[in-house]
Amino acid sequence: MSRLGLRLLALAYLATILVAPLVIVFWRTFEDVGAAWDALSAPDTIHAFKLTLLITAIAVPVNTVFGIVCALAIVRRRFPGKGLLNAFIDLPLALSPVVVGLSLFLLYGREGWFGVWLGRHNIQFLFALPAMIVATIFVSLPFVAREVIPTLREVGDEQEQASRTLGAGGWQTFWRITLPSIRWAVIYGVILTTARSLGEYGAVAVVSGRIQGQTETATLRVEEQYEQFNLPGAYAISIVLALMAIVVLVAMTTIRPKETA
Amino acid sequence: MRASRDRAGTALSLGFVTTFLTVLVVLPIAALVWESTKAGSQGFWDAVSSPESVAALKLTIGTAVAVSLLNAVLGTITAWVLVRDEFRGKSLVNAIIDLPFALPTIVAGLTLLALYGPRSPIGVDVAFTRTAIVLAMMFVTLPFVVRTVQPVLQELDPEAEEAARSLGASGLTSFRRVIFPNIFPGVLSGMALALAKAIGEFGALVIITGNLPFKTEVSSVYIFGRIESGDTAAAASVAVVLLALSFVLLLSIGVIRHFATRHDRA
Numbered sequence: 001m002s003r004l005g006l007r008l009l010a011l012a013y014l015a016t017i018l019v020a021p022l023v024i025v026f027w028r029t030f031e032d033v034g035a036a037w038d039a040l041s042a043p044d045t046i047h048a049f050k051l052t053l054l055i056t057a058i059a060v061p062v063n064t065v066f067g068i069v070c071a072l073a074i075v076r077r078r079f080p081g082k083g084l085l086n087a088f089i090d091l092p093l094a095l096s097p098v099v100v101g102l103s104l105f106l107l108y109g110r111e112g113w114f115g116v117w118l119g120r121h122n123i124q125f126l127f128a129l130p131a132m133i134v135a136t137i138f139v140s141l142p143f144v145a146r147e148v149i150p151t152l153r154e155v156g157d158e159q160e161q162a163s164r165t166l167g168a169g170g171w172q173t174f175w176r177i178t179l180p181s182i183r184w185a186v187i188y189g190v191i192l193t194t195a196r197s198l199g200e201y202g203a204v205a206v207v208s209g210r211i212q213g214q215t216e217t218a219t220l221r222v223e224e225q226y227e228q229f230n231l232p233g234a235y236a237i238s239i240v241l242a243l244m245a246i247v248v249l250v251a252m253t254t255i256r257p258k259e260t261a
Numbered sequence: 262m263r264a265s266r267d268r269a270g271t272a273l274s275l276g277f278v279t280t281f282l283t284v285l286v287v288l289p290i291a292a293l294v295w296e297s298t299k300a301g302s303q304g305f306w307d308a309v310s311s312p313e314s315v316a317a318l319k320l321t322i323g324t325a326v327a328v329s330l331l332n333a334v335l336g337t338i339t340a341w342v343l344v345r346d347e348f349r350g351k352s353l354v355n356a357i358i359d360l361p362f363a364l365p366t367i368v369a370g371l372t373l374l375a376l377y378g379p380r381s382p383i384g385v386d387v388a389f390t391r392t393a394i395v396l397a398m399m400f401v402t403l404p405f406v407v408r409t410v411q412p413v414l415q416e417l418d419p420e421a422e423e424a425a426r427s428l429g430a431s432g433l434t435s436f437r438r439v440i441f442p443n444i445f446p447g448v449l450s451g452m453a454l455a456l457a458k459a460i461g462e463f464g465a466l467v468i469i470t471g472n473l474p475f476k477t478e479v480s481s482v483y484i485f486g487r488i489e490s491g492d493t494a495a496a497a498s499v500a501v502v503l504l505a506l507s508f509v510l511l512l513s514i515g516v517i518r519h520f521a522t523r524h525d526r527a
Contacts, residue, residue: 002432003346010342011354013335017399018360021372024382028375070278077271085278087515091286093454094507096461098481099500102488103289106296106497113292138285170270192362199365201464202481206488219367219464226371226468235375238368245363252363253356 022242029235039225039233040240044213048221049240055129055204055217056197059136063193067144068186072178074145075152076160086149092141100138101206104131108207127209132217135203140196144189151185152178188255195248199241290504296497308498316475317483318502324391324479325459328398329452336406337448341440343407344414345422361403366464369400374469389471394479397465402458406451413447414440446521450514457510461503 029036039045073079074086092100108126109115118125125131159181163173179186201219208215216224218241225234297305308314343355361369373396375381378388387393417440425435463481470477472486480499487496 006338007342007346007348010335010339013339014354014357014403017396017403018357021376021400022360024375025372028380066278066281069274073271073274073278077274079271079275085282087511088282088286090511090514091507094457094461094511096463096481096484096500096503096507098463098484098488099293099461099503099507100289102484102493102496102500103293105488106493107289107292109493113288134285138289141285195363199363199368199464201365201367201467202485205463206485219365222365222367222371223467231380234371238371241365241368242372245360245365245368248363249356249359252359253352 025235025238025242029232029239032232035230035232036236036239039230039236042233044216045218045221045233045237047213048216048218048237051129051132051216052198052218055133055136056194058133059140059197060190060193062137063140064144064186064190066141067146067189067193068148068179068182070145071148071152071182075149076157089142089145092139097139097200097202098206101135101203104135104138104203104207108134126207127211127215129215131207132204132215135207136197136200139200139203140193143192143196144186147185147189147192148182151182155181184255188252191248191251191255195245198244198248293497293500293504296493297501300494304494305498305501308495309502311495313474313478314480314483314495314499317478317480318499320391320394320478321460321480322506324394324398325456328395328402328459329455331395331399332402332406332455333448333452336403336451337410337444340407340410340414340444344411345419358404358407361401366401366462367467370397370465370468373397373400373465378469388469389473389477391477393469394466394477397469398459398462401462401465402455405455405458406448409447409451409454410444413444417443446517450517450521453510453514453517457507460506 070085070089074082105126106112107114108118108131110119115126159177160173163177168176199219200217201223204217205220205223208217208220210216210220210224212224218237222234222237222241225231225237297308300308309318339358343351343358373393374388376383377385377393377396379386387396421439422435425439426432430438461481462479463485466479466482470479470482472478472482474483478486480503484496484499484503487493487499
């Protein structure tokens with residue numbers, strides 16, 4: 001009895017918070033397919049999706065390289081301040097996206113430490129693509145490192161040492177031994193980074209200036225459509241973003257068992 | 262020769278990591294702290310203690326604490342069901358748990374509004390109320406406790422529970438004496454993560470809360486409003502308070518992990 005009760009409680013919890021709201025959005029969108037299509041095919045919407053994909057395409061590789069180097073440094077090297085670094089890379093996970101956005105806004109703004117120099121050289125950083133990319137990199141920074149660190153610890157360094165003893169160089173050892181052994185962790189981290197980059201809202205909202213057709217990403221477009229009282233439009237764009245999230249989710253579930261095996 | 266190359270490698274990778282983090286994370290945060298101190302400590306205090314800011318901070322922290330407690334109870338039950346129970350579609354349910362990690366927060370807010378807003382098909386309209394804040398925070402923090410407790414339960418031998426039951430312990434007693442001591446660190450660190458996420462949440466709240474000052478305006482939304490109206494010094498001051506809270510929560514997670522793994526290291 002109690003087992004069944006707990007099961008029902010857990011399922012009811014997931015249904016009320018997660019599943020039911022999403023189902024309603026799908027239902028509402030298909031109530032008015034014409035309006036949904038109009039919103040999705042509007043040039044500004046297409047531009048917003050392209051911008052989101054472009055930002056993701058830049059942020060993900062940058063964070064992947066950083067994450068791997070950072071994980072290798074934390075697990076394989078000895079240096080003072082290691083514990084501090086290990087704690088510090090988690091900060092973007094615990095920080096409000098608005099605080100992240102504001103920090104970048106202040107650093108790159110007209111009177112900011114970097115902003116003054118950028119202004120003098122006529123480089124448009126804030127309210128333009130560069131600031132949006134930097135904001136996205138900031139919020140999705142820890143995912144690859146967080147996944148790779150435990151895996152690196154688990155596989156140990158015997159094979160790497162053997163490879164070194166047999167005369168392989170650092171690069172060769174990395175490509176032939178280290179990378180293959182952490183590849184699932186890297187892929188899992190890349191998936192999480194991608195999801196975070198596609199969905200970022202708060203930090204980008206602060207630094208982008210939200211100029212329609214220019215610095216408006218897909219998530220910003222959702223909010224803009226809602227503000228314009230175009231609910232079918234907001235729902236339609238949300239659904240495309242939700243479908244992307246579901247693809248990410250499927251990828252996560254297929255990879256997870258391999259990671260634990 | 263190899264030792265020197267190793268040292269060069271350490272220096273190179275450390276140089277890269279440090280430069281990257283400094284430019285990307287440390288300098289922006291330093292700029293934030295700098296901005297908050299521009300008007301002196303009095304200016305900082307005035308900004309943080311303005312009635313609207315205090316109302317927002319109280320609302321944010323109070324709701325986030327309540328949500329992380331809810332999360333602890335419901336998350337633990339969900340994790341237990343996923344590990345110990347068997348039913349059709351369990352793997353699908355297990356996959357759905359991660360949805361809040363994958364779904365953009367603005368979409369989360371909009372979906373909640375569709376079901377619990379003015380056009381609700383079930384007649385429940387909580388839009389622009391504090392209940393809406395609770396719902397949105399519950400949505401974005403849902404996976405944390407489940408995902409920190411689940412692996413611990415998986416490692417825990419079900420025979421210990423069964424032994425307790427066969428010795429006459431009730432379900433609640435066996436939970437309290439056998440399961441709870443094992444999962445407690447996981448519950449705590451999951452709660453701390455959920456608390457950090459809930460305190461900082463913005464995207465999911467923007468649409469559904471209506472952002473009414475003194476009523477439904479949380480701190481991140483308040484900061485955003487200050488930025489929009491050009492008062493960056495006040496925005497930075499409140500942001501520094503949130504930053505300090507994030508640091509404290511990260512630190513507590515570190516301490517919890519340290520104590521939870523002390524047996525493994527000994």
